[in-house]
Amino acid sequence: MDSVFNQIRPYKIPEEIVHQIKSLIKEGKLQPGEKLPPERTLAEHFGVGRSSLREAINILETLGFVEIKKRKGIYIRSVSSPIMSDPLIQILEEDESNLYKLYELRKDIELASTYMAAEHRTSSDLSKMLKPLKRMEEDAERAHFSLSDDVEFHLAIAQATHNFLRVHILKNILDLADDYMGLIAWKLIEETTGVFLILDQHKKIYEAVKKKDPHGARSMMEEHLTWVEEKWKAFGTK
Amino acid sequence: MDSVFNQIRPYKIPEEIVHQIKSLIKEGKLQPGEKLPPERTLAEHFGVGRSSLREAINILETLGFVEIKKRKGIYIRSVSSPIMSDPLIQILEEDESNLYKLYELRKDIELASTYMAAEHRTSSDLSKMLKPLKRMEEDAERAHFSLSDDVEFHLAIAQATHNFLRVHILKNILDLADDYMGLIAWKLIEETTGVFLILDQHKKIYEAVKKKDPHGARSMMEEHLTWVEEKWKAFGTK
DNA sequence: AAAATGTGATGGTCAGACCAAGCTAACTAA
DNA sequence: TTAGTTAGCTTGGTCTGACCATCACATTTT
Numbered sequence: 001m002d003s004v005f006n007q008i009r010p011y012k013i014p015e016e017i018v019h020q021i022k023s024l025i026k027e028g029k030l031q032p033g034e035k036l037p038p039e040r041t042l043a044e045h046f047g048v049g050r051s052s053l054r055e056a057i058n059i060l061e062t063l064g065f066v067e068i069k070k071r072k073g074i075y076i077r078s079v080s081s082p083i084m085s086d087p088l089i090q091i092l093e094e095d096e097s098n099l100y101k102l103y104e105l106r107k108d109i110e111l112a113s114t115y116m117a118a119e120h121r122t123s124s125d126l127s128k129m130l131k132p133l134k135r136m137e138e139d140a141e142r143a144h145f146s147l148s149d150d151v152e153f154h155l156a157i158a159q160a161t162h163n164f165l166r167v168h169i170l171k172n173i174l175d176l177a178d179d180y181m182g183l184i185a186w187k188l189i190e191e192t193t194g195v196f197l198i199l200d201q202h203k204k205i206y207e208a209v210k211k212k213d214p215h216g217a218r219s220m221m222e223e224h225l226t227w228v229e230e231k232w233k234a235f236g237t238k
Numbered sequence: 239m240d241s242v243f244n245q246i247r248p249y250k251i252p253e254e255i256v257h258q259i260k261s262l263i264k265e266g267k268l269q270p271g272e273k274l275p276p277e278r279t280l281a282e283h284f285g286v287g288r289s290s291l292r293e294a295i296n297i298l299e300t301l302g303f304v305e306i307k308k309r310k311g312i313y314i315r316s317v318s319s320p321i322m323s324d325p326l327i328q329i330l331e332e333d334e335s336n337l338y339k340l341y342e343l344r345k346d347i348e349l350a351s352t353y354m355a356a357e358h359r360t361s362s363d364l365s366k367m368l369k370p371l372k373r374m375e376e377d378a379e380r381a382h383f384s385l386s387d388d389v390e391f392h393l394a395i396a397q398a399t400h401n402f403l404r405v406h407i408l409k410n411i412l413d414l415a416d417d418y419m420g421l422i423a424w425k426l427i428e429e430t431t432g433v434f435l436i437l438d439q440h441k442k443i444y445e446a447v448k449k450k451d452p453h454g455a456r457s458m459m460e461e462h463l464t465w466v467e468e469k470w471k472a473f474g475t476k
Numbered sequence: 477a478a479a480a481t482g483t484g485a486t487g488g489t490c491a492g493a494c495c496a497a498g499c500t501a502a503c504t505a506a
Numbered sequence: 507t508t509a510g511t512t513a514g515c516t517t518g519g520t521c522t523g524a525c526c527a528t529c530a531c532a533t534t535t536t
Contacts, residue, residue: 049521062300087302087317101401112346165339172321287490309498309517
């Protein structure tokens with residue numbers, strides 16, 4: 001533990017320290033489970049104040065590189081599971097009820113998309129919607145339900161607005177809620193009627209988009225999303 | 239900013255603070271872009287030492303909830319990154335014509351927000367809308383126009399939906415278009431009538447939200463956004 | 477040998493101080 | 507009057523030194 005640590009000089013002391021220790025871990029000079037010297041000693045090694053050293057260690061702990069054990073010391077962690085999750089994901093994971101906020105946003109975007117899709121859809125857009133619809137129809141006969149077909153259908157509508165942002169954002173939102181979407185799909189298979197109902201709703205949306213009826217398409221989509229939402233909430237309370 | 243912060247007592251002070259601030263963001267009591275009081279003041283509010291407060295802020299920064307700007311202050315960040323993902327932002331910055339797509343999305347979200355705001359607004363929401371409105375009124379007399387007041391008004395509407403995601407996403411979108419928004423603002427000042435027109439539109443939106451008229455509010459907002467869009471396109475082609 | 481005691485090590489917290497770098501406003505010089 | 511300058515304030519960044527609570531471990535006592 002003699003001179004592995006280089007003196008700090010130029011800018012943003014804690015970040016420099018973070019960088020150095022990260023490098024040492026990467027180079028294997030600091031092994032997982034290894035104990036670092038106490039704060040005071042470390043600060044002296046680096047030639048910085050204890051506050052700066054502490055900040056650095058805190059950042060490293062937040063990032064998951066080290067673990068601070070009270071009255072024990074600072075230990076290098078195995079960085080096998082780098083779960084660097086995004087702030088929004090943290091909030092969503094914290095409390096499931098936040099997913100309803102996300103669903104609200106999805107509705108905002110999808111309802112607007114459906115309206116515009118009905119106005120601007122081309123025949124090629126229609127066939128893109130039809131593909132997952134057909135597959136879902138076949139599945140329904142066997143009381144199956146494939147979430148990916150459902151997603152594909154909704155994305156096809158977003159695509160029909162000819163605004164790539166709507167597609168990507170919707171996809172991002174659906175990915176965020178993926179776990180729970182899967183749960184809903186699972187439940188739907190149990191009650192076979194649900195599968196047929198969704199299929200029927202999708203068909204009606206498709207028809208409205210096909211005949212270029214923005215208001216109709218929009219309200220069908222609203223009905224559909226609201227139905228799913230209620231189903232979802234019902235499952236959630238069980 | 240009086241008593242949003244609760245005194246800290248029990249265990250692990252910095253983590254308590256982190257939790258409180260995360261909650262405040264989730265509840266929408268801290269808006270994206272909002273500036274927190276300086277460290278010393280915050281520490282006093284929480285009743286803790288500056289070191290502890292600093293640790294908390296550092297953790298929040300590492301997690302991506304706040305941004306620390308030297309000699310400026312601590313700012314709440316938009317937590318919508320998985321939705322408005324980096325690659326998406328890159329694409330947007332690459333090609334100016336994509337901004338029209340972005341504006342479409344903004345309309346989707348703001349129209350839905352305005353509708354819901356008119357349904358759910360509280361009196362406190364109204365006063366948050368009123369503040370930038372009043373400032374804009376005073377500015378208009380002097381043929382001034384402050385973009386930040388405009389943004390604040392729109393964000394206040396999003397806030398009135400009581401869905402923090404809407405606020406964060408809208409802020410994100412507005413930030414992305416910031417340069418161009420600034421350009422529009424500049425042009426508007428040249429033709430004084432534009433400033434008054436915007437003020438008038440804002441007022442009408444406010445009134446509709448106040449009297450809980452979702453459809454009215456929505457269509458006023460649509461009129462407003464469409465007008466700005468046309469103005470913008472007109473400038474763009476010059 | 478077992479129990480009680482004490483001492484030191486360690487992270488947690490606080491208070492106060494100084495610095496550098498921006499911002500603002502008052503001031504000075506043209 | 508105007509433009510440039512200066513002085514002071516604010517803010518995050520950093521350092522120092524101090525005190526606390528708790529645990530580990532060695533020492534002492536029974």
